[in-house]
Amino acid sequence: MIRLDGITVRLGGNTILDGVTAALPEGARVGLVGRNGAGKSTLMRVLTGGIDPDDGGLSLPAGARIGYLEQEAPAGDGTPLDAVLAADTERAALLAEVAATDDPARVAAAHDRLNAIEAHAAPARAARILAGLGFDEAMQNRPLDSFSGGWRMRVGLAGLLFSQPDLLLLDEPSNHLDLEATLWLENFLRSYRATMLVVSHERDLLNNVADHILHLERGRVTLYAGGYDAFERQRRERAAQAAAAREKQVAERQKLQAFVDRWRYKAHTARQAQSRMKALARMEPIAAAAEDPGLVFDFPSANELKPPLIVLDDASVGYEVGKPILRRLNIRLDPDDRVALLGRNGNGKTTLARLLAGQLAAMDGAMTAAGKLRVGYFTQYQVEELDRDDTPLDHMARLMPGAPPKAVRAQLGRFGFSGDMATRKVGQMSGGERARLALSLVTRDAPHLLILDEPTNHLDVDAREALVQALAAYEGAVVVVSHDRHMLALTADRLILVDNGTARTFDGTLDDYTDLVLGRGGEAPARAAPSADTKKDARRAAADLRERQRELRKAVRAAETEVARLTTDLAALDRAMLDPAASARMSDLMRDRAALAQRLEAAETHWLETAEAIEAGEVAA
Template sequence: MLSITDISIRIAGRLLIDESTVQIAPGARVGFVGRNGVGKSTLFHAIRGDLATETGSISIPPRWRIGSLAQEAPDGPESLISVVLKADLERDALLKEAETASDPERISDIQTRLVDIDAHSAPARAAAILSGLGFSAEAQLRSCSEFSGGWRMRVALAATLFSAPDLLLLDEPTNYLDLEGTLWLEDHLANYPRTVIVISHDRDLLDTSVNEILHLDRGKLVHYRGTYSNYEEFRANKEALDAKNVKRQEAERKRLQDFVDRFKAKASKARQAQSRVKMLERMKPISALVTQDVREIVFPAPEKILSPPILAVDNVSVGYEPGKPVLNQVTLRIDTEDRIALLGSNGNGKSTLVKLLANKLQPFSGSITRADKLSIAYFAQHQLDELVMDNSVYDHVRKLMPDMPESKIRARAGNIGFSGKAADTIVKSLSGGEKARLLLGLATFYGPNMIILDEPTNHLDIDSRAALAEAINEFPGAVIMVSHDRYLIEACADQLWVVADRTVTNFDGDLDDYRKVVMQARGMRTTTRDRVSTDREKLAKPKEKKVPFKQQVAEAEAEMERITGIIAKIDTALALPDLFKKDPKQATQLTKARAAAAGALQRAEEQWLSASSLHEEANG
């Protein structure tokens, strides 16, 4: 059990956690929520032992292994699958020792332990996790250095999940994922067999993957059993009840005070008045649940509503290198007030499509028709780097209103969420969520006809995401969104487009249907009810390049050689005189280890035969 007892944590003089206590039972799946900046990540540092508490204690069972996402993405020449496999430190150490061990008893111990930890199935388990996070079989064999930072952070996440720690701490893991990877992670966490605490602002993950909620609010940890929706309902009911009790207490206080004021000077009533003074002193104020109202997000309406279609794409081919289109034969139409969500794994062309629509990328062929005076606002996370870190919010707004008086500039800054002195805050002092709000306000400053949002929720907390959804629904123009947040898509989108197989296709179904498609495509558990048509599976699953048959043959041969060496060492140990009499338990374990290795060898041989046959056919 994870026991947090009366802890207080202070950072730079600011009290983040104030004498809080909570117990997390083994096997609990906990969603850790709270506004940005309240101290959730700080508590993770304290649990890992990286940060000392001011008061109280944190205790963890001594044999528990703690796992969390690495701060830096893995890099170097090693293949993705190798990086993930090495995350199981015990398995990696045992395999290295097995290569040099000569003592029969030690060989026996090593092989027995490898069987106990199911080491022979590790490559298949690691490959399944990488596949779930969006890496094809071919990509898993490529070196880490070939991938961008975002993809390498997925490898770090895969390694953390593969190591299967007793206490898994995840801090906003979906920030590195697309919708498809997020759906896979939701399923994986929902079936995680040990204790997990995940910091997340993703409502769907908090409703499908966890069974407890830990809320950090005003320095206090509140623990609740149930999903986030259950907890939200509980908080709403408590807020309503507290409001009634506060009102009732105020009325009682007024009644008692009126009595004291009226009769304190009368000798005949002095005793009763004094009694009521004591009652007032004993009456402790009810601590009502304080709600922190989130600032709304508003997108300015366009000056003129355009006649549909506002944008039409006809048989377009587009990409970055001539002759190598990312998308081909794309035909689509966007009307006023359309709400379209783009689905499809990262790397399939969603960003290419939005750049085409935003007129930031020109087509190789085909035609694009745009309505006269069409204005498009484009928001993408990478644009955060375009903000001037040493300038204030006011400075950024003033650049767009150079001839306006200060009062109007400050009023406009207030409209995008930075009223009063907040407008004088320099950008580098803003939180990630505040920077995203500023960028949204600047991108939509002139009242566009169409807004393109590429992962707009990454730095927004739950309430801000709800405010964004409300702003989208109230906006009178068209909205195109790329997001891994199911809540945002379900709340706003009326059309789903799948970007896959180098084209764009309308998806005939809702997000639940699409989730089933992803589950099947990524090898997750499905039931008969979850099964969907082959056509949809083909639609959502991008075509993958196959690993060359020659390479498959070589890998199978290397695996056969490795397992054969293991079997030889087990046989040496089993050949010890009187082994079965002196140590029957060890002999039984060795026999089981040999059987497991023999099964692995048989599978490797079958893979070798299949790959060899295909290689011969391919080469005539």
């Protein structure tokens, strides 16, 4: 069992952890959650011995091997496979001993131990872990220095998983992963038998892996049984209880204060007043739930454009002339589309996103975009390239030249940068705050199409939920690339798989795609490639269907307006009938009411029939 006993850590004069106390059962899979900046990484460093607490103590099982993913990625001219195998230090030491000694007894003892730890199977196990994290056989044997930092971090993660520590500590392990590698990691961790502590903002990963949630808030921790959804339910219940207790306490304080104010200067009641004053002084105020400006997302919606927004017709795209990354692209985006791009990193998702954003031109085929189309394109590079010495106000003012200061501040306010937050330097902001600033910058023109490439990387769980709700309220089209399944499930109603040098609609749900990635559902069913005429007919039919759906939606809105108007008129007529002065014309009023009620019934019927027609059309589509 791991015991944290009153651990306090102060950094730079600030108390990060304040008397943290918890007992983690042996073999538990614990998700460590909390807002950005709450101190999760600090607590992890305490567990690894990287930070000595100012107060309190830590108790770990004797001889426990602790595995922690360092932030420095492995490098050198060795291969990923070599790096992962070297992570098992016992195996590496035994092999070195066998190579260095001529003593038969020591060689025999080393081989006995190698057999006991199944060292002969190590290369195959290491290769399987690397493959799960996206490295094919050729990549496993390339020099480490030929990979980007994100891919080398994957090698570090593979080595940590391969070493099988007794206490596995993972701090945001999916940050450098795509959806496919995240699914594999989740599946791996679900079967991991040792104790683990995982810092993550991935709701699905925490639900499917963790059996406990350790919530860090205001320097203190609370341990909850179950996954993330169970934790949220229990936290809501506690918050409701605390709010009720606070309301009760406020009423009690007001009652005591009123007694004191009235009777403290009366001789015969002074003693009772003094008693109540002492009760007031002893009463520790129950804090109200804190409002967090980090949860503010509000995307401005543009004027509506007629469909389509973008059409790709047998288009190709790439970076070098004659060397397209993606070919035979046939994609149409309409104003109400919500699309998720699926596929492993390196398959071309970002290339397709850049083509749709207008940053790349089609090499072959055709790309047609609406004449007044405005696109907001978000990438992690924009977050990293923000000037650390400038403020949000500086950044926004540069991108909105000539705009009145009120309009500049209004756009920043949509994303929580109001008051002093607007004049705070970027270098003093958290990663989540910088991501919100980048989102506010790319949406300043009220885009018709939002393209979001991994928008959740620096956001905690609550901020991700706020982003999902903001996207639901946004009236434009959305194309999203993300490894956060919860976000994809709530945002996208259309899946496009980028694979094998092209992109095509994935006929299935996100759960179907998960099964495909994990090999639970076999290969995707083969489909005959449609002819050019068939594709054109299909696109024409789809366009006709969308146009019918659009007309039906307009009819529904008109019907809703008519029902609301008639309901108001009927209520006004009912009030008139209750007026005693109306008795002389009651028969006329009753006749008018009957006619109005009949019209209302017909309007409601038309409303329901139109809504059912929309639903039937969506099912048929």
